[in-house]
Amino acid sequence: MANKNGADAIVEEYLRIDKKIFSRAENLLTVLLFLGFLFGFLVLFILTPDREYSKTENKELQTVPKFSFSELFEGTYTDNTVDYIKDQFPAKDLFVELNAAYSIVMGQLGNNGVILGKDGYLLTEENHASSQGIEQLHRYENLIDSLSLNIPTVVAVAGKGSQVLTDKLPVIFSTDASEHNRLLVKNTFEDKDYLFLDLAEILSDRRSEEIYYRTDHHWTSLGAFYGSAAILQSLNKPTGKLEDYFVETATDNFRGTVFNRSGMFWKKGEKIQFFRYEGDDRYTVSFCSSSGEVLEVSNSLYNRSCLTQDYHGTAYDSFVAPVSTPVVRIEKEGQERETLLVLKDSFAHSALPFLAREYNIVTVDIRSNAGYAAKLIEEGSVDALLVLVNSDTLLG
Amino acid sequence: MVFSSLEFLFFFLPLTTLLYFAVPARYIRARNVVLLLFSLVFYGWGEPLYVFIMVASVIFSYFFGFMVEKCKHGGNKKGAKGFLILAVFVNLGLLGFFKYTDFLISLLNFLPGVSLKPLGIELPVGISFYTFQILSYVIDVYKGDTAAQKNVLSLGTYVTLFPQLIAGPIVRYRDVDDQLSGRSHSLMLFSSGVRTFVSGLGKKVLLANAAGSAFDALVALPEGRRTVLGAWLGILFFTFQIYFDFSGYSDMAIGLGKMFGFRFLENFNYPYISRSVTEFWRRWHISLSTWFKEYVYIPLGGSRVDKRWKLYRNLLIVWFLTGLWHGASWNFILWGLLFFVFLVMEKTFLLKALNKAPAFVGHVYTMTVVIFGWVLFNFTNLREGLSWAGNMLGVGVYAFADKYVFSLFLRNILLIAALTIGSTPLPKKLYRKCVERGKSFRIVWTFLSALLLALCVASIVGSDFNPFLYYRF
Numbered sequence: 001m002a003n004k005n006g007a008d009a010i011v012e013e014y015l016r017i018d019k020k021i022f023s024r025a026e027n028l029l030t031v032l033l034f035l036g037f038l039f040g041f042l043v044l045f046i047l048t049p050d051r052e053y054s055k056t057e058n059k060e061l062q063t064v065p066k067f068s069f070s071e072l073f074e075g076t077y078t079d080n081t082v083d084y085i086k087d088q089f090p091a092k093d094l095f096v097e098l099n100a101a102y103s104i105v106m107g108q109l110g111n112n113g114v115i116l117g118k119d120g121y122l123l124t125e126e127n128h129a130s131s132q133g134i135e136q137l138h139r140y141e142n143l144i145d146s147l148s149l150n151i152p153t154v155v156a157v158a159g160k161g162s163q164v165l166t167d168k169l170p171v172i173f174s175t176d177a178s179e180h181n182r183l184l185v186k187n188t189f190e191d192k193d194y195l196f197l198d199l200a201e202i203l204s205d206r207r208s209e210e211i212y213y214r215t216d217h218h219w220t221s222l223g224a225f226y227g228s229a230a231i232l233q234s235l236n237k238p239t240g241k242l243e244d245y246f247v248e249t250a251t252d253n254f255r256g257t258v259f260n261r262s263g264m265f266w267k268k269g270e271k272i273q274f275f276r277y278e279g280d281d282r283y284t285v286s287f288c289s290s291s292g293e294v295l296e297v298s299n300s301l302y303n304r305s306c307l308t309q310d311y312h313g314t315a316y317d318s319f320v321a322p323v324s325t326p327v328v329r330i331e332k333e334g335q336e337r338e339t340l341l342v343l344k345d346s347f348a349h350s351a352l353p354f355l356a357r358e359y360n361i362v363t364v365d366i367r368s369n370a371g372y373a374a375k376l377i378e379e380g381s382v383d384a385l386l387v388l389v390n391s392d393t394l395l396g
Numbered sequence: 397m398v399f400s401s402l403e404f405l406f407f408f409l410p411l412t413t414l415l416y417f418a419v420p421a422r423y424i425r426a427r428n429v430v431l432l433l434f435s436l437v438f439y440g441w442g443e444p445l446y447v448f449i450m451v452a453s454v455i456f457s458y459f460f461g462f463m464v465e466k467c468k469h470g471g472n473k474k475g476a477k478g479f480l481i482l483a484v485f486v487n488l489g490l491l492g493f494f495k496y497t498d499f500l501i502s503l504l505n506f507l508p509g510v511s512l513k514p515l516g517i518e519l520p521v522g523i524s525f526y527t528f529q530i531l532s533y534v535i536d537v538y539k540g541d542t543a544a545q546k547n548v549l550s551l552g553t554y555v556t557l558f559p560q561l562i563a564g565p566i567v568r569y570r571d572v573d574d575q576l577s578g579r580s581h582s583l584m585l586f587s588s589g590v591r592t593f594v595s596g597l598g599k600k601v602l603l604a605n606a607a608g609s610a611f612d613a614l615v616a617l618p619e620g621r622r623t624v625l626g627a628w629l630g631i632l633f634f635t636f637q638i639y640f641d642f643s644g645y646s647d648m649a650i651g652l653g654k655m656f657g658f659r660f661l662e663n664f665n666y667p668y669i670s671r672s673v674t675e676f677w678r679r680w681h682i683s684l685s686t687w688f689k690e691y692v693y694i695p696l697g698g699s700r701v702d703k704r705w706k707l708y709r710n711l712l713i714v715w716f717l718t719g720l721w722h723g724a725s726w727n728f729i730l731w732g733l734l735f736f737v738f739l740v741m742e743k744t745f746l747l748k749a750l751n752k753a754p755a756f757v758g759h760v761y762t763m764t765v766v767i768f769g770w771v772l773f774n775f776t777n778l779r780e781g782l783s784w785a786g787n788m789l790g791v792g793v794y795a796f797a798d799k800y801v802f803s804l805f806l807r808n809i810l811l812i813a814a815l816t817i818g819s820t821p822l823p824k825k826l827y828r829k830c831v832e833r834g835k836s837f838r839i840v841w842t843f844l845s846a847l848l849l850a851l852c853v854a855s856i857v858g859s860d861f862n863p864f865l866y867y868r869f
Contacts (some may be wrong), residue, residue: 018588021831026838027587033846034590038410045406073444085402089857095850099858102851106606107810112859128618174803180621263858 044090051088053312057096058260060312061087093265100263109170114262117168121214122258122267124162126178129395134184136396141188143370144387147343148194151377155189155387156231157394158219158347159200161212161258185391195234199227200391214270216256217390218316221275221350228354235340235384237358245275251307254315272315274302280353283330290326290369301330301353319349326369328352330361341382343373348388355386367393397441398562399593399648400601400856408438409652412558416656417581424578428553431656435556439522446520449490454555456486457530458548461537465544476538483534491527494519499724522562524721526555528687533569535691542570550576559652563645565663565683568690572658579657589654594845594852596647601852603818604640605859606811607633610804617800625797627787629805635763635770636815639668642681661686668819671758672750673738673765684721688714707743712736722773727781731772738765 018027051061065071065080072078089095100111110116113125129137144155162169163178182200189196203211203219203226211223219227229239253269280301287296306317313322321328323346330352340359342348343366355361362382364373366389376382397404412434419426440447460483467475498514505511533551536542545551554576560567614630646663653660667680677685689698696710712733719732742750750758768785775781786792805812817823831838 015585015588017828017831018591019584022584022587022838023835024583026835026842027583029839030587030590030842030845031583033842034594034849035410035413037846037849038406041406042410075442075444078441078444082401082403085407086857089402089406092857095854095857098851098854102854108807127613127616128621130616131618172803172806174799176621176798176800176803 041090045085045088048088048090054087054093055309056093056255056260056265058257058314059087063088096263097265100265103263109173111263112261114258114264115162115169115173116262116264117165117170119168119214120267121161121165121168121212122262122264123165123169124160124217124258124261125173126160126162126181126392128177129181129184133395137184137188137394140366140394144189144194144343145192147370147374147377147385148192151341151382151385152235153194153385153387154197154231154234155192155194156197156199156227156234157185157189158227158388158390159198159203160217160390160392161219162217163200163391164203165207165212167207181391181395185394197230197234199230202230203227213254213256213258215254215259215267216314216316217258218256218347218350221273221353224347224350225275225354228351231351231386231388232355232358235358235386240354240357245277248274248276250274250302250304250318251315256316257314260314272307272318274318275353277353277357280356283332283356285320286329286331287321287325288327288329290372292327292372294329301356316346316349320352321349323349324365326365327372328361328363330356332356332360338383339381341373341376341385343370343385343387343389345389345393347390351388359384397438399645399652400597400852402853402856403441404438405853405856408434413655421581425547425550427656428550428576431558432549432553432556435553435558435561438558439556439561443521446523449520450523450526450556451552453487453490453526453530454552455548457483457534457555458545458551460486461534461544461551464534464538468538468540480534480538484531487527487530487534491523493517494523496720496724525564525566526561528566528684529555529569532566532687532691536568536570542573545569545573545576557653557658559649559656559658560660563642563649564681565646565649565660566687567660567683568687571661575658581657585657586655589651589656591651591845592654593648593651594849596644596649596651597852598848599640599644599647599818601644601855602848603811603815604637604644605855606808607637607640607815610808610811611637613804614801619792620794621798621800622787622793623795623797623801624787624790624793625805626801627784627793629801631767631771631774631784631788632812633808634774635668635767636819638770638773639664639819640815666819666821668763668766669759669821670762671755672742672747672762673735674742674747676762676766677735677739684718688718692717708740711739711743715739723776725776727772727776727778730778731769734765734769734772 022030050063052063053060062080062083065077065084067077071080086092103111104116110122110125115123115125117123144153147153159182160178162175163182166175169175182198186196186198203223206223206226209222210220211226212219225242225245232239250272251269252271254272255267255269259265259267281299283299283301285298285301286294287298288294301320303318303321305311306313306322307315311317317323320330337358337360340355340361342352342355342361342363344363345366348363352361352363362376364370364376366373366387373385377385397408399405412430415434416427416430419430421427436447436451439450460479463479464476464483467473467479494517497517501512501514533542533545533554537544545554554567554569554572555561557567611630611633614626614633617626643664650660650662661683663681663683665679665682667676670676670679693710693714696713697706698710699707701707701710715732715736716729717732718735719729722728722731738746750761768788771781771785771788775784783792790796827841831841
């Protein structure tokens with residue numbers, strides 16, 4: 001070779017090792033293992049049928065992308081193919097588990113933003129709110145300020161498991177970021193003309209009870225009961241007692257969003273409990289479009305079709321309506337009741353059965369449909385406004 | 397396409413290997429064509445339009461090389477020089493257009509009354525690398541160091557060869573000239589390539605990516621939460637990320653080269669154990685420094701000049717260009733100039749002093765320069781870079797350290813240990829000791845490598861964080 005420098009000597013050195021030390025059989029073993037692995041998975045990829053949906057990841061999977069020259073030149077064809085290969089990769093779940101296990105062994109305390117906590121809790125890791133997140137928070141602040149002008153308003157921020165169950169987190173894990181974010185939200189809404197409830201703080205006193213799911217970021221029915229009690233109390237409504245309810249185990253194999261994300265697919269499923277009460281199957285529950293048009297009506301506060309294995313979504317959707325339903329109305333026939341407008345994210349869903357005891361309810365998603373909420377208030381068709389979200393939603 | 401992706405590992409590489417070795421070894425040109433076609437797919441996968449620019453560059457340069465040689469043989473020195481200049485002009489012109497137009501516009505906009513809109517041209521991946529390879533070909537032909545390539549497909553194979561196409565090593569034409577027309581393949585060379593490739597993949601996927609995501613976590617901290625320790629820890633992670641990312645890529649390239657019978661030069665030689673900046677640049681991105689030395693520094697007179705100032709001028713030009721090569725913005729230029737300053741100081745007095753001082757002084761000094769260099773290098777926005785450097789010196793921070801940074805440090809302590817040890821020749825020594833020990837050790841080692849490969853695949857499947865730093869140059 002033309003140029004012998006120090007670096008070139010390294011290449012030669014390795015080649016010397018490879019030549020002198022490794023026997024033919026050993027070299028053959030290396031090559032066979034390597035090519036066997038690559039070709040083996042290529043063949044498996046071709047042989048295994050494609051899936052449309054992954055329950056462990058709660059994700060619609062990419063199927064064979066259609067080829068067109070325009071998509072090729074725009075780059076979408078290759079992007080879709082990359083997703084297709086990744087989504088349909090043979091034994092994908094096993095590889096994801098292996099990666100999660102490796103991350104834990106390396107001392108990362110968890111994987112992919114999920115911390116492996118004590119007593120089997122999987123808790124999401126928060127990052128300090130970005131400047132865009134803070135801008136988003138102020139947009140929500142302005143929105144709520146203007147909505148609250150003509151209507152009694154409560155803003156309740158539900159804590160996530162990782163904010164409340166701090167005792168379940170590993171000792172060396174820092175809660176700086178989640179505390180920072182919680183305070184950002186608190187300082188924004190604390191001194192307003194409307195009521196502000198920091199439910200994370202309120203629920204902290206109950207953290208020895210089963211108030212959060214182990215595999216999902218939402219509160220359990222018990223957590224939602226305590227949260228709703230604080231809300232109802234602030235609205236001067238009776239809060240009810242735990243003894244008023246009978247518990248129905250809806251499933252004992254719930255594996256929630258944090259599980260989906262964690263890659264720790266060896267984790268067992270857990271229970272979803274419905275806190276049932278007399279008459280909770282005699283409501284009129286209307287699933288509506290974003291403009292309030294009724295699409296589907298049911299009598300139950302529980303949507304049990306979301307509990308089956310073949311449902312494409314999370315079993316948490318069984319609380320009243322899938323969380324993506326733009327507008328939900330809950331009414332009690334033959335009773336004149338006040339109507340509560342719930343401007344919400346998914347946390348509200350498991351609280352709705354408790355709130356529905358005292359109010360007729362209209363839920364509107366705060367992220368996508370706030371304009372409709374403004375319209376309802378303007379029309380005077382609602383009597384009170386409850387903003388029930390978690391801090392992640394407010395921080396974008 | 398990048399090496400650390402499923403489409404490369406499980407589709408591209410097996411199919412290339414299959415078709416390549418299906419062609420009998422005696423038809424080396426046909427094997428070259430297989431490599432050329434697959435390389436075009438490899439490039440076109442990410443750049444379905446720009447692939448045509450690369451093909452055009454190859455054809456132009458084939459013609460220029462041919463004409464340069466023809467003129468030389470015909471005794472037409474001026475003609476040869478003319479074609480050389482034309483080749484340099486066309487290739488640097490393309491590079492300049494795609495890479496530097498917007499930077500130039502931003503400079504022109506400083507002039508009063510000028511307000512031009514940036515064109516927003518997207519940079520063709522790897523253009524900085526393949527342009528330098530093409531230039532080395534034409535210049536070598538001009539200098540008579542090599543004969544012009546008669547076969548345009550073979551020249552195409554040299555330029556587009558997928559192992560080194562996107563991020564080097566920058567292979568000089570004369571180093572692979574004879575390999576293009578005749579190279580040997582063997583089980584030994586292939587398995588050696590596999591070992592190099594897998595260790596490079598491990599460096600990239602398991603070490604560089606992990607360091608990168610820790611760095612990103614610290615960069616994402618809002619202004620009010622910055623700490624001195626966080627800034628140091630962050631840039632330390634970046635220091636490791638860029639080394640393992642780039643040297644891992646080079647190892648993969650060298651390994652793939654070996655599988656197909658090519659022997660590329662090493663690109664890194666444990667740069668972080670250097671005791672001076674001069675030494676660092678003998679160990680870091682060797683193929684680039686060699687290129688600049690050969691095609692810029694020496695033609696300018698190098699260090700064999702009659703006046704001292706000419707030496708400094710030559711160094712200044714080389715380091716300005718080295719900086720600019722990395723990207724069209726001030727931070728890269730300043731990064732290059734930073735090294736110019738330290739290299740000049742070392743040439744005048746510092747190196748002598750360092751040689752007398754205990755080893756650790758040299759290590760600490762070199763790494764300090766290199767690490768502050770990486771601050772400049774990483775933040776294309778100069779203000780952010782200066783603010784980060786300020787944080788490291790205690791300016792603009794809210795505390796020296798906080799729980800978050802300690803926590804991040806503790807969570808990554810094994811990673812930091814692996815990164816530190818991995819930056820030294822120690823693993824190589826261990827590897828040698830291990831495989832020389834006996835057959836059972838070699839077999840265990842082989843299976844451990846297979847496990848490493850499986851872990852890399854797990855990481856690629858299980859994580860969305862997989863950037864390639866040198867992709868943007």
